[in-house]
Amino acid sequence: MGSDTAPLSLNVPEPGCRPGDTPDFSDFEIPRAGEVGRPDVDADPDAIRDMAFSIVRVLNKEGEAVGDWAGALSVDELREGLRHMMTLRTFDARMQIAQRQGKTSFYMQHLGEEAVSCAFARALQPGDMNFPTYRQAGLLIASEYPMLTMMNQIYSNAEDPLAGRQLPIMYSSKAHGFFSISGNLGTQFVQSVGWAMASAISGDTKISTGWIGDGSTAENDFHAAMVFASTYKAPVVLNIVNNQWAISTFQGIARGGVGTFAARGHGFGIASLRVDGNDYLAVHAVAKWAAERARLGHGPTLIEHVTYRAGGHSTSDDPAAYRSKQEAAAWPLGDPIERLKQHLIKIGEWSEDRHAQAEAEILDTVISVQKEAEAVGTLTGGKAPSARDMFEGVYETMPAHLIRQRQEAGF
Amino acid sequence: MGSDTAPLSLNVPEPGCRPGDTPDFSDFEIPRAGEVGRPDVDADPDAIRDMAFSIVRVLNKEGEAVGDWAGALSVDELREGLRHMMTLRTFDARMQIAQRQGKTSFYMQHLGEEAVSCAFARALQPGDMNFPTYRQAGLLIASEYPMLTMMNQIYSNAEDPLAGRQLPIMYSSKAHGFFSISGNLGTQFVQSVGWAMASAISGDTKISTGWIGDGSTAENDFHAAMVFASTYKAPVVLNIVNNQWAISTFQGIARGGVGTFAARGHGFGIASLRVDGNDYLAVHAVAKWAAERARLGHGPTLIEHVTYRAGGHSTSDDPAAYRSKQEAAAWPLGDPIERLKQHLIKIGEWSEDRHAQAEAEILDTVISVQKEAEAVGTLTGGKAPSARDMFEGVYETMPAHLIRQRQEAGF
Amino acid sequence: MAQMTMIEAIREAHDVAMAADDKVVVFGEDVGFFGGVFRCTAGLQEKYGKSRCFDAPINESGIVGTAIGMAAYGLKPVIEIQFADYVYPAYDQIVSEAARLRHRSNGDFTCPLVIRMPTGGGIFGGQTHSQSPEAIFTHVSGLKVVIPSNPRDAKGLLLAAIADPDPVIFLEPKRLYNGPFDGHHDKPIESWKKHPQGNVPDGDEIVPLGKAHIQREGADVTVLAYGTMVYVAEAAAKETGVDAEVIDLRTLMPLDLDTIVESVKKTGRCVVVHEATRTSGFGGELMSLVQEACFYHLEAPMIRVTGWDTPYPHAQEWEYFPGPGRVGEALRKVMKD
Amino acid sequence: MAQMTMIEAIREAHDVAMAADDKVVVFGEDVGFFGGVFRCTAGLQEKYGKSRCFDAPINESGIVGTAIGMAAYGLKPVIEIQFADYVYPAYDQIVSEAARLRHRSNGDFTCPLVIRMPTGGGIFGGQTHSQSPEAIFTHVSGLKVVIPSNPRDAKGLLLAAIADPDPVIFLEPKRLYNGPFDGHHDKPIESWKKHPQGNVPDGDEIVPLGKAHIQREGADVTVLAYGTMVYVAEAAAKETGVDAEVIDLRTLMPLDLDTIVESVKKTGRCVVVHEATRTSGFGGELMSLVQEACFYHLEAPMIRVTGWDTPYPHAQEWEYFPGPGRVGEALRKVMKD
Ligand SMILES: Cc1ncc(C[n+]2csc(CCOP(=O)(O)OP(=O)(O)O)c2C)c(N)n1
């Protein structure tokens, strides 16, 4: 040992595939749909440890919904779910272009991950509170938050509900159970736990949800959330959206290429499971289970949504620089919209024609809303929020020094 | 659901026993000595998950060393180990009194936890680096760091190696592989990982150890250490000293009364185990295993040392205010000095007489060193570090503003 | 009115607020069963139950982070950071989240939150129990920063902080917890029990945020101080015979600039005293504000008496701490300049 | 000599340092394979291997914490925080650990470490990509704080920072990465490729820490600036015709007080400009130092032109950003006072 032993070397995890390589997901273990059973909502976390190493799936390759977790949604609900996801995708595509046209400074889309937030929203009740990241706008779309308001915020125009103060897409809507997004990664995960604790302290029946990306699980706030959620058995559902990539770094840089993110719950005695994030039915079923568990006082659940970020990280980013262009297509869990569409067709409740028609209708709607928003203004033209407003809301009452500064600024 | 469900309430974990209650450790599962086997040092972390839920023990009730983990130390080494623990306990007792006499501002003792740091030290090699908390002075005692230097630091006298700048007991000795203790909880856990990464980056053969208390595992730096250690497979041994209490809060406030601290490693694919922290042989054997694992490039190990803080948290603290006075005596893993002593007697290598004689010798030595230190000075009398020195060492070279301030101060 | 220590006054403010409003919840390390390492929350758990006063895991960032979530829910968390020296792990939650929530959400969500912490030196606490980090909070838009110097103010200001709709950093000079320390560490310890400012009104009377208190009137020089330095400055004035007007700022943000400016215009001289390290300390801000507002009234350069730009030392505590000797020297010098 | 952007200059400084000393290691979020979101470390991993330039988990505290361990081991970590707005989670490691290690261990352990981060606004980055947190570092004893304003200085100062035996906070004004922005956001973008300060010496020549640079000589008023504000101040001087002496501080800690004092004694007037929020910003410290040293030379009150005391807004960027209009107004005013 010691001087006799070989020199050490640093292990730096590498993704399976870089630009130019051929993607290979054969190592990625995917259980069959229906394979993972549905425990009772008061299950002992220790008794369901294996769920953190498997994946809850409902839709099989044939587009059938199978197993314990199937059957929670009506056909109308499924069709609505499909519409939500299609709307989100269309909205994203339009706003992505609008950013390229200089109408806003920045945009982030959900391509490939639409099921996660759209399906989850359906498992919640009015009064519950989400603490989302920038990649859960489906929570708003699926709860009928006005698209026009979203666009006004993206354009930072005079009708922006946040008065131009905040970056595009960092939405906030208390009324829609959508906590103000900060843009700092991880910080809000622990706040969701505090909100849930507050509900418990108040003898209320509301629950909250926390959201974090795979890369951001590395942030320390992740730990704080786990410690407080487990200690106080907070009625919270903690969601990790594992879309395989942070910006240019793959999920291995956040977890060393071993274990699963869900398994992080075990050291805290938190019920932990993984779900097929591209399977609308699975996400919804799991969300419902966890929400019920929280609401009935059985404590927190940690959910790892296994999905894939099919687009760039943001409009500032070109993924071709760090990963294979073929990777998205090779992703074994498929596309969430395509899968739900096939399921509906399979059960005779949808068709290619109806789909094409829905697509056209949605595009029409989005375009007409966009025109309305642009008629108010965009970041570079039209009616803008007032400069005077920048001094408001730092405190409830403006203190003397800010009044002086506003005067100095001439507003 | 929703408004139909019962009101939620906050779960605040409570220790089994408060002042006035009768301690009851019957829920505390303790495997028999020898029950947990010794895996190969290159064991796959996933293959040894059960070790995080059991406890490695060597010494049984009869004082025999049993099982796979026994037999690593010679009789001379065991006798030396006993002497280290006795020395630490005597040293602590004298310094505790010195603080009461006003000779220093503050002291923290190791009562009941002596085995952890004394036995661990023996598993390391020169050049390795420990990142200890304030409760691992055994690492210094067992590596023959001069007691006189320790006392000079405790007294902040003119011979204090840290020039009076740092609090008592926050030792630092690069030469003895003892990183400068900061006093901020948790911060150094992740630094130990960085040090180990540096060794790997440099192609060196050195390893490092991190140390943290049960209460401090709640700190976010714990997470950072786990994330970096697992990602880069750093050659580090991460130690949690679970002595059941933080200050007035029991370990349940850091982990919600479920799971084990060791199980926190599983979500990171880190080899994780628990050890009887009051069993000198077990701590040493486990430390040796983990050190070898790290040095051979098999990555980090997380060790939970299960022990009990038999004394107050520090000289500022009276534990009778928050826990039963009987609890320490009821602690089922016994006293580490007593247990090693009985083992040595059992195998015919020690006796009550020799023990009494060793005790007296050690006390003599400590007292004479103490006199020597006090002849230099204590916090309130004798030779003190210079005030001028306070301005030194903020930077390698004193910048102009500090030279001006030193002049202004008149030194 | 009752005569009490600062610890008792803080405890009473909690008690009054918790009795009046069950949205007020109190937590932090060791604050529940044990009542806090300085005992500022003793008895509250017993009286109000474990879901309104409870122990927290040792995670300052998590304490603030969960409190932000609670405040957004509609509660009024009053949390304790065991020592101000341990607030840094929570700095991100405070700066990026608590301070900005109202502004970035355009009032959709707010963060009424009080973060209490013992601050300052004078107890041989070394570098990790002695720091004065107020300046890193006054720099952050959206925070209020309060630092009482006596039991009466401690109670009234804490009640005002709890009633405030925005996040408040509440710094408690720990060396003043038990008595009005004037920096003469070798003299017998005084107690609040006989001090007029230890006489605390009953009930829920607040001391408004943003109002300074003239601790000692004087004509020759204005001394701007807060926390422990208020008593040091008073002692220095007494001992030098310089007719100093000692202003206890009480709230650093928002600052009572009117009182300061009026005084400096009267005296024409100004000394600023704080325990924190000098460079980029709050003293720099104070001197800048005074020169901006009183340039033509100043008869001599302003002087800062502060902690040195070194970590807070253990053995050299009294050479580091800005005591009455150093403040007195500054008073003499500013009168001569 | 080669003409390059600030990004290229920073990359070259890394390259020179890594080639000269294999103790220099570089890591941070996205800095390895991809070369950083601003591309400041592009090519380094390929050239020096994955154990000398690598991607880090998204954990700023862990990045700094591990770097401290590496520095204590004997390496020279040069780490990137993706935006200065994200440094707060690491503040505890920086303040309580990196800054104090040498002092508290009496030199037994040291922490030679460079923490780079893009700072400042002007890119429509909103509140989380625009902040200027320099003051919270200048307040911390044991840290050095550097902020270059052009490619030449960026390379030389970064080499000096890497050679320094103590922790250095290295703030890179992101709006200057590609060209010398003077605040006229509606004018065409300029490039470093034609600017004299974009002409960068080859090799390992350093620009010493602690030395300011007189960017523009002038007789009437001293303007203290750093980062992007250097070019804004230059523009304001040109546009107003006020004969301002613009000093680019380059290093805030340690500060080149001599150069400042000499200039103010000459001009008798002083304007301080920074992007950061005003209250407790570094401008307060600068004004205090100037009044302490130059009281009897000052002919008019000093003026601060700064970011307002609000979070950094998105849509109102150009009303927030201290542009040449606001600086020019201050120049005119200080000349009239
Ligand atoms: C505290 C902090 N550090 C760094 C960033 C910069 N950043 C923004 S998004 C991102 C990657 C996040 O990846 P992940 O958590 O996987 O979320 P995803 O974008 O994939 O949904 C980074 C590094 C930030 N916003 N906040």
Ligand SMILES: Cc1ncc(C[n+]2csc(CCOP(=O)(O)OP(=O)(O)O)c2C)c(N)n1
């Ligand atoms: C960051 C920080 N927060 C709080 C404290 C105050 N504090 C000192 S020791 C302690 C309890 C630590 O308990 P544990 O980690 O179990 O270690 P033990 O003392 O039992 O060895 C606390 C809260 C501190 N030193 N640093």
Ligand SMILES: [Mg+2]
């Ligand atoms: Mg991701």
Ligand SMILES: [Mg+2]
């Ligand atoms: Mg403990």
